[in-house]
Amino acid sequence: MNKFERLRxxxxxxxxPSYRFDQIIGSIFLKKEADFESMFFLSKELRSKLKQEFTPFLAVSRVGEKVSSQGEKVLFSLFDSEKIESVKMIYRDWQSFCLSSQVGCLTNCLFCATGKMGFKRNLTTDEIVDQLLYFHLKGEEIDTISFMGMGEPLANPNFFEALGVLTASQFFNISQRKINISTVGFLPTLKQLINDFPSINVALSLNNPxxxxxxxxMPIEKRFPLKKVLPILTYHARKNRRKIFLAYILFSGVNDAPRHIQGLSGLIRDQGEAAYLYHVNLIDYHPVAGCSLTASGRKKMTWFKSQLEKQGIKTTIRRSLGLSFQGACGQLRT
Ligand code: SF4
Structure with missing residues (x-):
């Protein structure tokens, strides 16, 4: 049960009276004030009871941070001393927050620092939500959020409850259209995500056609093969008119040859009338200790993009805002 339910x-x-809950939630989400001592609309007795019952209020506590002109990476400690990271990314006129969903990850992608940690545990609903609540209470404006931090979000059953809190009008009230979920294509819950949150953005970590x-x-391909994942994403694109993003990290000599361009554009064309809703995001690779893969480099990336575009595939080179503090995709670790 999440802390807002516990509070109720x-x-x-x-x-x-039931309006008390609404008053407190209004203070937290409209005034960005979660310190019960400062909620003077409550009696002194109630303030002290709430403080006793709900301290600490956040399930995550900041133990470190790295700040750059591109944003901020925060290291949080959890009740069992495990650590997770969240990133605030600053764009020209908006801010995006990248959150974690697990401590470590069980999918063990070859190129990922988090995968090398192994899987420790799922985050609780409060631990997921409070990464964002931390920034909210600091007064930050939240424009978009993405789950591209540590972990495979769809493998964590608490993730769905957390999405409920993030999108509920009484709480964060974040539009589903402003939430991006990055997944390896976790089949057991991918359909549930699309049905429960039909306007959400899904990015499939593809990396090779x-x-x-x-x-x-990505060893997970064996369990959740592309041939089963893509039809579900195409269903999402057609039914809910949502773009599908294919994340493609370019590795030198591994997935950056002309045949990969042909394979990738063929894969997208095979999606029939939904093909135009597919969008490739090319991502630069930042080396990870213990992994021999290297980045293709900027020149190759630009070439790869132009070749895909010649095939009619919408392609973007994603700015690696996390680079200066190692918070780029697949680079979060403790
Ligand atoms: S890339 Fe994502 S899914 Fe793969 S091991 Fe890293 S965190 Fe897990």
Whole structure:
């Protein structure tokens, strides 16, 4: 049960009127004030009861940060001393927050620092939500959020409850259209995500159009093959009119040859009338200790983009805002 539900139940257990909950939630989400001591619309007695019952209020506590002109990476400690990271990325006129969903990750992608940590545990709903609540209470404007931090979000059952809190009008009230979920194509819950949150953006971590080669980079291909994942994404694109993003990290000599361009554009064309909703995001690779893969480099990336575009594929080179503090995609670690 998340802390807002616990708060509601606690207030009812001490016979407080139901509008009390709304007042407190209004203070947290409209005034960005979560310190019960400062909620003077409550009696002194109630303030002290709430403080006793809900301290610490956040399930994550900041233990470190790296700040650059591109944003901020925050290291959080959890109740069991595990650590996770979240990143604020500053664009020209908006801010985006990249959140974690697990401690470590079980999918073990060859190129990923988080994958090398192994899987420790799922984050609780509060631990997911409070990464954002931390920034909200600091007064930050939240324009978009993405789950591209540590972990595979769809493998964590608490993730769906957290999405509920993030999108609920009474709480964060973030439009589904402003939420981006990055997944390896976790089949058991991918359909649930699309059905429960039909306007959400999904980015598939693709990295190679050929199943056998993809499996070498991402062993999860064996369990959740592209041939089963893509029809679900195409269904999302057609039914909900949502773009599907294919994340493609370019590795030198591994997935950056002309045949990969042909394979990738063929894969997209195979999606029929939904093909125009597919969009490739090319991502620069930042080396990870213990991994021999190297980046293709900027020149190759520009060439790869132009070749895809010649095939009619919409392609963007993603700015690696996290570079200066190692918070780029697949680079979060403790
Ligand atoms: S890239 Fe994502 S899914 Fe793969 S190991 Fe890293 S965190 Fe997990």
């Amino acid at each position: 139940l606690f207030l009812s257990s001490i016979q407080e 050929f199943p056998q080669e993809r499996q070498r980079l």
